[in-house]
Amino acid sequence: MSITFQTIKYKNFLSTGDRFTEINLRNSKTTLVVGQNGAGKSTMLDAISFALFGKPHRSVSKNQLVNSINQKNALVEVEFFIGKVDYKVIRGIKPNIFDIWKNGT
Numbered sequence: 001m002s003i004t005f006q007t008i009k010y011k012n013f014l015s016t017g018d019r020f021t022e023i024n025l026r027n028s029k030t031t032l033v034v035g036q037n038g039a040g041k042s043t044m045l046d047a048i049s050f051a052l053f054g055k056p057h058r059s060v061s062k063n064q065l066v067n068s069i070n071q072k073n074a075l076v077e078v079e080f081f082i083g084k085v086d087y088k089v090i091r092g093i094k095p096n097i098f099d100i101w102k103n104g105t
Helices: 041-053
Strands: 003-011 021-024 073-080 085-093 096-100
Touching: 021 085, 041 073, 041 085
Parallel strands: none
Antiparallel strands: 003 021, 003 073, 073 085, 085 096
């Protein structure tokens, strides 16, 4: 079975600010991510990796993941489904948060 990502949301994560950046992946079966250097492609990948595995995709320390200006409330939410089961993973730093939701509970 494969993972089908639905949404990715993050705030105060790396260079992003205090408002959520939300990426909706529900509109098609495949998504191509393109953009200029500094547009946030790697940040999105780091956010997914951090939510699922507790560490970024790149060699960045956990302390560096928190926005250096706000210095708190780094939060990443990833929604996906596997088969017919819906999941939502929420992970944060300062405060530390780790929640996994399966079919809403």
